[in-house]
Amino acid sequence: MKQKFVRYFNSQGKVIPMHHAFKTISLSSVSRMSAVVLPVFFLAVLWLFMPYIFELWGNIFSFWMDHIYGGQVGYITQTVLGQDLSLPYPMLSAENPTKYAVWMNLVLCMVVFLVSFLLPKRAMPITYLFRTLMLIQASASVQRLLSPGFFPYTLELYVQNMMMTCVYTLMVLPPLLGLVYFIFDFPISRKIILTCFMLAYYIVFLPCQYMLHAFIIHEFTLLFMPLMYIFFGMLLDVLGFVCIYSFGMSWHSKPEALQGRGAN
DSSP, X not given: OOGGGGGGBXXXXXXXXXXXXXXXXXXXXXXXXXXXXXXXXXXXXXHHHHHHHHHXXXXXXXXXXXXXXXXXXXXXXXXETTEXXXXXXXXXXXXXXXXXXXXXXXXXXXHHHHHGGGSOGGGHHHHHHHHXXXXXXXXHHHHHHHOTTOOSOOHHHHHHHHHHHHHHHHHHHHHHHHHXXXXXXXXXXXXXXXXXXXXXXXXXXXXXXXXXXXXXXXXXXXXXXXXXXXXXXXXXXXHHHHHHHHHHHTSOOOSOTTTXXXXX
C-alpha cells in the first residue's frame, strides 16, 4: 500500500468510502437515462393511481373522524392534471378566539420565551426551538389584537388548500429525485426502492398530518393555525424529504471506494 493512501483506510485495514459530497459526478449513460425515465415513469404511475390515493386519504380521514368525533368527511371536486377528482377533507369547524384567550396566549408565550433564557447552554438547540415556537404563536395574538374581525381562512378551507398542496408535493417528488438522487451511480433497483418508500411515506403521512392540524385548530381555535402552517406544515414535509434522501445517500454506490482520490 502506498504511504499517501494510508489515510483512506480505517484501523481494521478496510477502505473508508469517499462521501458523495467530495466526489466529482461523472454522469454515466445509465444515470442520465434513469434521471429522465424514472421521474416520467413515477409521474405516470401517480397520475393513474391518483383516484385510489384520494380514496385512501378519504378512508384515513374517516377512520380518525369516526374514532374521535363520530363525524363525517367532506369532498370537494378538484382538477389534477386533467382528472376531476373528489378531494377529501375532515368536516370540522373552528371558532375565533375570545379576547381573553388572545391575551392569555400572548402572556404565556412571553413567559415561556423568557424562561428559555434560564435553560443551560447544553440545551441550546431546544432553547432556540422553543423561542421560535413562542414567537410564532405570540404573533398570532398580535394579529388578532390588531385585526380582531379579520381572518382569511376557515378551518375547512385551510385543510382543503393544504391537501391540494399535498397533491402537488407528490407530483414534485419524482422530478426532484431525478435532479438530486438519480444522477448518482446507485443501482436502478435502489433508486426505485427509495422512490417507492418516499412516495408511500408521504401518501400515508400527509392526511394524518393535516388531520392532526384540523384536530388542534378545532379544539384550540383559529389562534393555532399560523403555528400549524408555518412550523408543522410544509417545513415538516421538507424535513421528511431530507431525512429519507439522506438515508438513500448513505448507501454505497460502487465498490471502487478510492475513486476520485487518484488511487488505482
